[in-house]
Amino acid sequence: MAIQRPADARPVAPYVFRGFNGVIGHQVVAWRPGFVEMRLDVRAELCNANGLLHGGVLMTLLDSASGFACTFNETATARRLSVTLAFTTQFIKAGREGDVLTILGAWRPSSSQSTFAAETEIYNQANELLATGAGTFRYLKGERSDGVLEFLDQKAAD
Numbered sequence: 001m002a003i004q005r006p007a008d009a010r011p012v013a014p015y016v017f018r019g020f021n022g023v024i025g026h027q028v029v030a031w032r033p034g035f036v037e038m039r040l041d042v043r044a045e046l047c048n049a050n051g052l053l054h055g056g057v058l059m060t061l062l063d064s065a066s067g068f069a070c071t072f073n074e075t076a077t078a079r080r081l082s083v084t085l086a087f088t089t090q091f092i093k094a095g096r097e098g099d100v101l102t103i104l105g106a107w108r109p110s111s112s113q114s115t116f117a118a119e120t121e122i123y124n125q126a127n128e129l130l131a132t133g134a135g136t137f138r139y140l141k142g143e144r145s146d147g148v149l150e151f152l153d154q155k156a157a158d
Contacts, residue, residue, distance in 0.1 A: 006032050011152040017064075031068065036069040058131045062089060066084075069106055071144075079143060081142045085135070085137060101124055105118055106119050
């Protein structure tokens with residue numbers, strides 16, 4: 001079942017990713033508890049020797065969207081630490097330099113307090129499905145120091 005953007009997903013100001021995620025260059029577009037929408041403009045250095053978007057980049061995007069959808073608190077002012085326990089990826093169609101990707105991540109119900117599940121999808125600018133992912137993650141103790149989202153509509157909400 002395709003992930004749908006909830007009507008109450010709010011636009012997000014630029015978020016600075018750290019480490020490897022910063023190298024990939026994706027951006028958070030919109031967020032709400034249990035959902036995230038991200039975007040990536042595919043650059044040549046993200047492609048493999050065949051000129052196709054590297055599968056590792058797709059997997060990173062899927063994993064990143066899972067965490068963003070599931071680790072922020074209700075107001076996006078704190079982000080829990082988490083790690084990936086298991087992740088399954090399905091590659092459907094190749095991405096290429098110049099593509100503009102939409103990455104959707106969504107929380108899935110879990111009865112556990114220490115783990116969570118998420119599903120993710122990546123589409124190109126023609127709305128063609130490129131990849132899907134499903135994972136199980138463990139919450140760790142503590143919060144990330146970079147765990148705050150700023151909303152573009154914040155002033156209107158105040």
